[in-house]
Amino acid sequence: MLKFFVRRPITTLMFVLVWVVLGLVSFPNMNVERTPALDFPMVTATFIYPGAAPSELESQVVKRAEDAMSEVSELKKITSYVYENSAMVMAEFNLGVNVNDKANEVKTKLDSLISEFPSDMENPVVEKLNPLQQSVVDIVIRGADARAVEEYVDDVLSTKITGLQGVASVSVFGGRERAIRIALNPDSMAAHGITVMDVVSALGAHNLNVPGGKIETTANSSNVRFIGEFASVDEIANLRLTTVEGGNFKLSDIAQITDAARDIENGARYNGEPVVIASVVKASDGNAVNISGELRKRMPEFQVDLQKRFPGAELLIASDSSIAVSEETDSTINGIILGVVFTILVLLAFTRNWRSTVIAGVVIPTSLVAGFFFMDNSNFTVNALTLLAYSSALGTLVSNAIILIESALQEMRAGKKPEDAAIDGTKKVAVSVLAGVGTNVVVFLPLAFMGGIVGQFMVQFGMTVVYLTLLSLMFSFTLTPMMIAKFLRLTDKNNKLAKKKQISYPKPTSTGWMRRWYDYQGQHPWRVVGIVVAIFIGSTTLMKFVGNEFSPTTDANEITITARAPMGATYEKSESIALQIEERLKQFPEVAATTVKIGDQGLQNIDIKVELVDVSERNISDKILAQKMLPSIADIADAEIQIRAGEAQSAGSSSDLVLNVFGPDDAKREAYAAHIIDVVNQIPEVQSAVRAQQLPAMETQFIPDQEKMNFWGVQNAYAGTTLRTALYGNDDYKYKENGEEYPIVLEFARPFKNASLFDNVYVNSQKGMVPLSSLGEVKMERATPDIRRQNKNRLTEIDINIGKSTMGPVQAKIQAELDNMDWEYGYYTEFGGMSEYQAEAAAEIGKAFLLATILTFMLLAAILNSLAHPFTIATSILTSFTGVFILMFLSGATMNIGAMLAFVMLVGLVVNNNILVLEPAINRVNRGEDMHSALWTELMDRKNMILMTSIAVIAGMVPQLWSIDGMKVAMGAVMIGGMFASLVFTFTLTPALFFLIERARHWKPKWRR
Template sequence: MFLSDLSVDRPVLVSMALFVFIVFGVLAYFSMPLNLMPDVKIPYVVVQSVYPGAGPSEVETQVTKKIEDAIATVSLIDYIQSYSLENVSIVMVAFKIQKNVDIANQEIKDKIDAIIRDLPSDLQKPIVQKMDINAIPFMDIILSGNLDGKALYELADTKLKDRFGQIEGVAQVDLSGGNKRQIQVQLNDQTVFQNKISLAQLMQILAAQNMDMPAGNFQRGTQEYSVRLKGKFESLDEIANANIPTPTGIKKLRDLANVIDGAEDVRTRAIYFDVPKKVLDQNIVHISLTNASDANVVTISDEVRKNLPEIEEDLPAGVSLNIVRDTSDFIKSTVSDTFTNIWLGILFTGLILLIFLHDLRSTLIVALSMPISIISTFVFMQIAGFSFNMMTLIGISTSVGILVSNSVVVIENIFRHRDEGMPVRNAAKRGAAEIAVAVLASTLTNVVVFLPVATMGSLVGQFFREFAYTVTIATIFSLVTSFTVTPMLASRILTGKEKKNKFGIAFDNLFDKFEASYKKFLGTVLSSKKHSRNIIIISVILVVGSLALMPVIGLEFIPEIDQGEMSITVELPEGYNLDQTADVLEIVHQRLANHKEIEHIITNLGSSGFVNTGTNLASARIKLVDRADRKKSAKQLAEIFSKELADVPNAKIIVSAGSSAMGQVMGMEFYLQGQDNARLEQLKNQITELIKDTPGLMNLDTSSRGGRPELTIIPKRDQMSAVNATVYD
C-alpha cells in the first residue's frame, strides 16, 4: 500500500508531515474557546411596543392583534407568541431553523412599517430586533458601599455601565436596585389656583428651557465656527430661578414650587443575602452582564476580571464591586473534568493494551495513535469554528476506542508475518497492505454512522453536528495513523522475534484457559438445534425486555446538568406594593437560611423574568456550594424548597433548578386556544384544578393574569368648558 510503504521507506518525510498537524493541533488546543454547549442558532425576532397609559386589553386589541395580523404572512414562521401587558406589547416570532435571521428581521420591520399609521398615535415606534434565546446574563456583580441608594445607582449608571459595556463581547449591562435621581417640582393647590397655572403648560415651559441644540455655523474672515446652544439646567438653583410666565406677571419657579433633588418612585429593588454569614444587604445595585451572540463567555469573563481592579481604583472610598456569580467557572470546570477523563481513558486504554500485548514497544506503537489522532483533530475543529464543549468532548471520548482498534489490527498482522520469519521491515509493509481494505471498510462503517447525524437540519441536528463531525474527523485520522505511524514505528523498534516475559506467559496461559472454555461453550450451543434455538429465544427476550424498559427509564432531549444554581419566582396578589413584596421575600430568606447548601441569594423585587414586571413580583437566583460539598442535587433541593415555601401566605412561589433570565423553563407546556377570553379563563381554572394533584407535577403555572384594579376617569365636558379646561389639561 502506498501510505505504509512510504512511511517505512521515508520515515522522516512522514514524521514531518504528522508533526505539522501535531504542532498546529497544540496551538488550536490553547486558542479554541470554551463553551458548555454548541452555539445553536435559533431564528427569533421580537417586536416590542410601548403604549403609555394603556391597559392589557387595550394593548391587545389596538397593538398586539394588529402586529400579529401584519407579520403572519412572513414565510417560514414556526409560531408567534405575544404578551399584552400594561403599557407594553411584546410579540415574539420564532422561525424555522432554515430561515436566515437577518432576512427575517428585515421582513418583520417591513411589515411593521406598512401598518404604522394604523397603530395608535400615542404608541412609541415599535422596536424590532433579533433575539438570542441563549443570551442570558453570564455574570452578576454587586455594587455596595457607604453611599445611599441614589448615589450608588448614579455611579453604576453614569460610570460603571459604560466601563463594563466597553469590554469586548459584552452586549448588555442591566442594573437593578438603588434609586434613580429625579428632580421634583412640587406645587400646592392654592398656588396653582391663585396663579392660574396650567400644569401642562408648566411642563412645556420647563422643557423648552432645558435643552441643548445645534445652531449651525458661521464664518468670520477665513475662520469657520460651529455654533451650539447649551441651555440645559446644570444645577438646582438654575431650575429654581427659571422664569415662569403667569397671568400676574413673570415669577421665579422657586416662588411657585419647591424644587427638590429627589429620586424616582422605587419600582425595583435588589437584595443580596450571604447565607453562611447571615448578612442581608439591601443597599446594593445589582449589575448583570450579558454576552453578545457571537462572543465567548469564558473569554469575556477573563477580560472582565482583568479590568476589574482598574475599575475599582476609580470608585469612591468605601465602595466595592464583588463578582457573586460567573457561569464561566462552571464551564471551565466541566471542560477540565471532561479533558481529564479523556486523558485518563487514553492512559487506561494503554494499560489494557500493555496487558494483552505484554510488550512495552508494541504498546507504545499502538497507543501513540490515540494522542496523534486527537491532537490532529483539534486543527480541523478550529477551522470549522468549533469550541471545546460537552458535545465535541463527548465526541472525542467516543472515538478513543475507535482510534486504537485500527492500529491493533495492523500491528497484529505485522506480528503474524514477523513470527513467520519475514524481516521486520518487510513485515511492516506486507502486514499493513494486506488488511488495508478491511481496515478501510471498518473505518467507513463508523463514518457513515456518525456523518448523517451532522447533516440533520433540525434543532437536534444543530446540537449533535459538532459531536458527529468531531468523531468523524478523529476516526479518519486514526485510519491515517494506522497506515503511517504504526508500520513506520514497527519497522524501526520491533525486534526480530517476540520475547515473552513471565507476566506474558502467565497471562497467555490464563487466556488460553478462557479460550478453551469459550470453545467448549460454543461447541455445546452449536451441537444441537435445541440449544441454538434457546440462545436465540433468550436473546430476543433480552432485546424486547430492554425496549420495554424505555418508558420506565424515561426519555429527554438533554440530561439535567447541576450547575449549582437555582431560581425562585414569587407572585403576590395584584395591588401589593414593593414593601409588602419585600416582607414576603424576608420570610423566604429566613426559611432558606437554614440550608447549608446555599452560598448566597440575589433577589430582584419588581420583576420575575424578561416579560413579567410589577411591584407584586420578585425573582431570586440561588448560588449553591460546590457539588462535592453537598449531598443533594439542585433538583432535589428544588423539591425540598418548594415544600418548605408552599405555605407562605398569599404567595405563589415557583422553585426550579437552574437559572434563566427569560423566566422559568418548564418541562411541559400546552396552549388553551379560543376566541372568548372570559370562557378561556373559566376553562383554565377548571383544567388547573383537574391536573394540579397529578403525581410528580411541580410548578404548575399559567400565563394569563387578571390585572390590577383600574380607575377610569370620564371627563364632564360642560363643566370643563366653563373653566376653560381641556381633557389634555
C-alpha cells in the same frame, strides 16, 4: 502506499506531525462554551408604551404589529408577550434565512405603521434574538448609594467592561436613575388657577436652545444661538408661571422640586443587603472563559477606582457561568484522558507487551489533537457537544489501534519480521478497519444535515466524530504500521513484563465449552435465535422504567426560586416577600449565597438565585434540596412561589415544562386552565403547576361622559393625557449637566395620588378649568392580565416544574389526563418549551438514524459482497441493545440526547466486531471451505482482537458512568451495555445467524437438486 509509509519513518513522522502541530496551534483559537453557538432565526420587536394596560397594547399596537410582521416571507411562527407598559412580538422564521435581512424587513414594516401607533409610545426596537444569551458574570456593588452607583456603572464601569474583547453589553439592576422631580401640589395649583398641562407647556417653552442664524460682516461671520435651557435645579424651581387671569408666581409655589431619583423600577439584593448588580453579557462570538478571566484580572483596578469615588464601597463577583463551563470542560477532558489510560492498561494486560501500549498511547492522542485543526476551520467551539463527540469517537480510535497491533503481533508470532508483520497484519484487517470507519462516517454524516435548531447542535457533534474517525483511518495506515515496524517486538530482555506468560485464552479444542456452544448453534440455530430474541424482548420491558428527557439536568450547585406578589404590588411589598424567603433559606446549611432581583417585567416579580456549596461538600442533590426548601417557603402570604434545581431556563420560561391552552373565549379558556392546573398538581411527580400570567388585580377606571365632555369642549385625548401626566408623570424634558442628560419628571406629589385624585385633576376647557370628576364617572373593575398570543390567537400558559421524575413520563401522564377531559370545539392544548425541542430532536435524529441505517446496509453489502449477510450484522446490532436497556435501567440513566447519539455510535463499534469475523469467513466459504470450519477458524483467529477492543472500549467509557452529568452517564450506559452485549452475542448469536443465512443462500428445491 502502505509500504511507502512503513519504509520511510521520518517522512511518515513529519506527515503526522504536520497535523499535530496544526491541531495544537488551532486549539487556543477556539472559544470555550457551554453549548454550540447557534443562529436562531428569531427577530423581536419591543414596544414601550408607559401607562398602557395589556389590553390597550394588544388592540392599539400588538395586533397591528402582528399583521405587518406576518407579511414577511418565510415566517414560521409569531408569538407575543403583552405586559403593562410594554410588549414584545417575536417572529420565528424558517431555518437558513438571513436573520439580518429579516430584521430589516420587520423594521421596515413597523416603521410604516408609526403614524398608526399611539403618539406617546416610544418607537419600536427591532433586534435579533438569541434565547440562550445570558450574562457571563454578575458583579455586585455594595456599600454605596444606589443613585450614585447607577451613574458610575453607566458612565465608567460599563465603558471599561464593554471594552474587553467579546463583551456585548452591561445591564444594571438595582440602580436608581438620577431625575429632577417636580412634585405638584394640586391644592396650590387650584388656588393659583393653573393645570398640569399648563405647567408642562411652561417647561417646554422655557427649557430649550434655539439656533438663531448668523451675524455676518464684511470680514467674517458668527453663529447665533438662543440659550434657554435650565442651567441649574434652582433655575427650574424659580421658573415663573403666568395664568390668563393675570397670575404670576414661581414653580416652587405650587410644587416641590428636588434633585433625586426616579421611582424604583427594580431592585437587587445580595446575601440579605441591597446592592446594585452589573450583568456582563457576552457577544455571540465571545469567549465566556476569557471574559471571566480578564474581568477577574481587572477587578482590583475596578475596586480601587470605586473606593476613590465611594469610600467603603465594595465590588465582588456574585455569579460566574464560566466556572461551570470550565469545570464541565475539565471534567470531560479528564474523562477522555482517563479513558485513554484505561485503554492502555487493558492492552497491556492482554498483550503483556509494553511496546504495544506505547504505540496505542501515541496513536490515539495524535488523532484527538489533530482534530482541533478541522474543528477550528469549521468554526466549531469547545463545548459540551464537541467534547461529547471526543468521548464517543474514543471507542473507534481504540478499536482501530488495538486491531492493527494485535494483527501485527499474530503475524510476528507466525515468524514474520516486524516490517513484514506491520504490512501484512495491516492488510489482513484493512477491510475491517475500513468497514468500521466507513460505518461511523455514514452513521454520523447524516447528523450534519439535520434540520431545526437541534440540527445546529448536532452538526458540531456529527462532524467532529467524522473528523476524528477519518483522522484515525489516516493514521491507521500511516503512523500505526510505521510504529509497529520500528518499535513493536515480541520479546525484550530488558522488559520483565515481556517474560511473563500472556493471558490464557480458551483453546479451540473439540471438547472446550466454546466449541460445544458453537456446535450447538450449528445444530439448532433457530433455537438459539429464539432464546436471544426472548432475552431481547424481555430487556425492552425495562425501558418503561427508564425516564426520557431532552437534556438532563446536572447538579450545577444552584437553585432558582421564582416568586410573584399580587398584580399591582408595590416594590416594598415584593421586597418584603423576598426578605422572608431569604430569612427562611438561612436554615439550610447547603446555601452559600443568595442573589435577588425584583422587578423584571413588573414589580411583582421576584427572581432568587440560590448558590449552593459544591456538590462534593454536601450529601444531598440540588433536586432533593429544592424539594425540601419548597415547604419552608410555600406558605408565605400573598406569594406564588416556584422552585427548581439548576439555572433558570433562557428560552422564555423558567419552568421545566410548558403547556399552552388555546381557545377563543377568555373565560372558558381560563376555566380549562384552572382545571388543568388542579389536575396536574395531583400528579405525584409534579412539583408545581401555575399560570404564567397572573390573575388580574382591580383597577380604577375613568369613564368620560361624552355629553359633558362636549359641553365643556374637552377632547378625550387631552383629558386622558392630563390624567396620565398627573399620575404617571411627564419626562419629555431633560436637564443637562456636565454633558449628561437627566429627565425632569413632572407629576402629582405622592400624597395626592389617592381616591380623591379625580377631584384634584383640573382640565383646561373652553369655559375655564374643570375638575376631571365633573366630566365622567369612576369605577372599579378587574384589570386585564398579561396576555400571551401565538399566531394571532390568545393562549393561557401553564408553567410546570418536575420533582424527582423526568420530562418524558410526566408529559405522558399529563397528556393522559388531557385526553380524559371533555373539550369544546376550538379549545385545545400544546406542549411548548423544552418538550418542543425534545419532539424536534427525536424526529430529526429518527430521520438521521433511518438514513444512517440505509447507508450502513449499502456499505456492508459492498464490503461483504452480499445482500444477505448485512442482515446478520443488523440483527447483531439490534440484539446489542439488550445490554443497553439493562444497564440504563440499573444505572438510572435517562433516554436523552446523549443516549440517542451513543446508540448511533454503537452501530459502528458493533459492526467492527462482526466484520472482523464475517468478512474473512465469507471469503473462505466462497472459496469452497465448509462454513462451520471457516467461521470457527476466523472466530478463534480474531477472538483476541474482539475481546481486547470490546473490553478496551468498555474501560474507556467507564469514567462517563462516574460523571454527575446525566448526558455522559447515559452515553456511558449505552456504550458499555451495548459493547458488552455485542461481545457476548458475537460468539453466541452471530454463528447461528451466519449458518441460517448460508443455508438459505445454498438451499435449492428438491426438483433442482
